[in-house]
Amino acid sequence: MTIPNITSVVIFLPLVGALLTLLLRSANAIRMTALVTTVLTFLASIVLYVGFDPAVDTRATPQLVDMFATWFPESVDVKYFVGIDGLSLLLVMLTTLLGPIVVLSSWTYIKHSFKGYYALLLVLQTGVTGVFCSFDVILFYVFFELTLIPMYFIIGIWGGENRVYAAVKFVLYTLVGSLLLLVAILYLGFAAGEAVNGGVFTTDWYKLIEYNVPLGVQSWLFLFFALAFAIKVPLFPLHTWLPDAHVQAPTGGSVILAGVLLKMGTYGLVRFCLPFFPDASLKYAPVFALLAVIGIVYGALVSRAQSDAKSLIAYSSVSHLGFVVLGIFAFTAEAMQGAVIQMINHGISTGALFLIVGMMYERRHTRLMSDYGGIAKSVPVLAFFMVFSVLASAGLPGLNGFVGEFLILIGAFKSTVVSNWLVVFATTGVILAAVYLLWMLYRVFFGPIVHEENRHMADLNPREVTLLIPLAVLMVVLGFYPRPFLDKTAPVTDHILEVVNSKLADVGPSDVR
């Protein structure tokens, strides 16, 4: 089956749903509309997945392209240009999969202002999907900014006690980064236009990767781009907005945030920083790798010190995303592939962890681990899913987390850019992840029930089981058979590494390699 403009359909279907919800009044109709929209979008993305042919090269153009340029005058080469390559594909699938899951998880969690919540959720999905499909950097930027506002309101209106502070912090942090990003994009567009596009300003990704940015300005442009993305990831020490945002956000918001919003940062590093600015990327790779490894260890240790379960998982994200950044800046095929698959893995397992903590919160209205204890007895099914997700998150072989971490670490160890000792420290993250995650299980699930209220906690209902099952299944599938997914991303990561290497060759031998 083929659907015309399928890529645009997947991007904008949620927006259509959002507009529809604005016409509705009853909470149920709104929720159902949101659910149907996200399910339809997921089905559409399956058409996308099937329509994507991994055998077709995406070096010159993505597949399933939708493009029109008429909205901008011809004097500038800025287009509506969306399409799919292996890298986009997986992240889009992750986004569309999390869509209905997030709607279902909000079903009873959100108790007021339904219309606004579900509309914003759907707008957010359009923004994120657009980010992953844009092959025009200005368009990318528009979608990138589009994600900011809905998330801000979702945290600020439906969040916890400290929601306004968290929302403001989230926005300010991100804006600082994205303004610099915009400046850099504009500069790059003009410079590349001069050099490779006959003097016409261009932000076409395929043209920009052909342009060798002069060494003098590369560092600046790289840093502007990278700062925006590093804040999003977030990379240590720019991470402090994350725990606040996560803890305060409603469950659905946390899942989206951890599942896909953070990936916009790592995606940006792979998609733009490396191929646009290879020399600067190489030059700063040791710094980024160092910060990534500090993040791995630091995030894990601070995780261990949390008393709030959600906060613990938030800090674990800092640790896990550190692996991804390390993989990106290792400049080997293994590590880069690992980084991409780890983006997906983190979305699945951390998404599941946030969902489960949200389910606990809905029952007991507390996130403090000391308010639980021994609840495996009263909620065995919830405990099962939690243990399962914890194991995936801790990188147990056979579940998804292992594949990404293993490829990243083995590739980084082989890398000549990253010091072996740094990789050794990164590998201690494997021990530390077990420390803080098992600590959480120990405090929340095991031992005798110490609070009477917990004795009759209700176990998961069918709706909750339904939304966790796809994630659990994916943890196993990606753990045992990640090959089809790796094969999809391989052409893109190979291409990016090739671009990097050829440009490095163009400007002469670099002292780093």
Place this chain on the structure above:
Amino acid sequence: MQPELAVRLILILPLVGAIVNGLAGLFFPAYRQRESLIGLIAIGCVAVPFFVALALFVPFHGEPVLVHFFSWMAAGQLDVSFAYRIDQLSLLMTLIVTGVGALIHVYATGYMHGDDGYWRFFAYLNLFIFAMLNLVLGDNLVVLFLGWEGVGLCSYLLIGYWYTDLKNSEAASKAFIVNRIGDFAFLLAMFMLYRELGTLNFSGILENVDAIPAATTNWVVLLFFLAATGKSAQLPLFVWLPDAMAGPTPVSALIHAATMVTSGLYLLARMSALVLAAPTMMAVVAIVGALTAIVAATIALTQNDIKKVLAYSTVSQLGFMFMAAGVGAFFVSIFHVMTHAFFKACLFLGSGSVIHAMHHVEHEVEHAGEGHIDPQDMRTMGNLGKYMPATRTTYLVSMLAIAGIFPLSGFFSKDEILFKAFEYGYNGEMYAWFVWAVGLIAAVLTAVYMTRSYILTFHGKERWPLADRVHPHESPASMTVPLWILAGLAAVGGFLGIPAVIKGGKLNWIHHWLGAPYGGPVAEPHAHAHGEGFIAIEWGLLILGLLIGVFGVWYGWTRYTKHGLAFDGILEKRFGGLYRLWKGKYFLDELYDRTIVRLLIGLANRVLAPFDKSFVDGTVNGVGATMRGSGWLLRYLQDGKVQHYASAILLGVAVVIGLIVFGS
């Protein structure tokens, strides 16, 4: 049978068993009561693979068979598949795992009868078998590692099986984390090998040992050994194993005695060609093994909990196996893995049978209001042989086997270890002399502490309250039949490795089966030619081995039958501070707790977490504030009306874009 189908069956059945019992039990509460169905599925899913493995084993003629299932990961040069290898080593290990495993499953259907989590228990147990089979059958290090971590997970789940007691969960977490320290080393070893060779397949590594720089080889072997000290409970990481006794006793028998803890030895045997290329590290392996053997043996002498005695005994016996590996006698370490699986599984199951009986006593005593007894404490046992003859006899046979009494199995494997150490020293490796001497002492101690446990449990007077009224009972047949079978194996298993000096070595089946000179996968050092006189030395060592076992048993038997419990006090007086060191388990737990654990937790709680709150966050907030300096922005910040700010920014962006678009 087609090897492909056979391997498929062997691997998949235990997984199916785990999934069926696990999911059915989790989602259908009614299923949880169906004990016989659950037990039948679980046993079948281990027993069938045993017979399938047997069908592969009997006609096996030496050529390894590789079975490739599907590709796991591929990226860059890396290409890892779910590929499995049938050869002499993996077949032998598979037989041990499924054979002893099936017996323990049968036993557990009796032992766990009436437990709430019966379904969960057997799901975990089957999952363990699945992981263990991946470990021994995998054809590359990554599949081996999948099994390696998988057995660690099952160990975690089963130690913490009775999770409503926090102490059990604590022991489980400790086991998992200490094991992860070893796994960390395993990962690094893989990274180094991959960097050098670009592959993690066994053949790719073992055929290219010469291509690896010597320094790297040393590192890799050391890291593999560190991994082994975690999984196989050696110094400095053995501290988790005694705590692991918190799990149900069948688990202790299967995982923490017969199979999982021997993984480290399997790893070294599998990598033997590589290990032999790092002679310095072999010395480390042997010396650490010897020290562990004697440290754990001295601790075992002082324990009163019957399972703790056996746990330290396991640590000590694993030390013996590493001694063998460290002198290049990998096939002997596997031989001892096998005999140890028989007699130690039997001993653990015997202790389980005792605990089962003492639970009944505990119950009665508590019911009568006569206080509380610990069903695992030997101080409140005594004369159980009278009430449980089958348990007593099987325990006795296995006890004599581990003590090294001729002609029981332990005699042959332990004697071979000591002989190989001696021979290696004789060939010029000085460290091997040390290992041999320590091994002799540890062997005597083994005989003493095992005899002590036997006498205190089964002989003497009944020491529990109300002994005249409350009597323990023998366990049901589901438990005693496995005991008899294992005791039988513990008695005769040693005949598979009759020393070379008797009948010119033709009867040493295990050497012929595994050894590289005979086409097996386990490498060994170059043989040295010995003079005529060496035969006499060999006979002398054999007789020495015979005598030390007999002496140890005689000493323990006479002292503990004469003095009973009081002999511990006599030992304490005689050894003083040394005895307290043993009884305190060398205070390793306290040492780790006060250094590494406290340091890390303190760093996390007192330094980093506050630092994250105040410094990083504060600085960033501060920088942000300064950068935005102007008062009107700050006012927005404090109002929380960022929507104004954000929309202003968006508007600004739109204006900029507009300017670019229409201005140029």
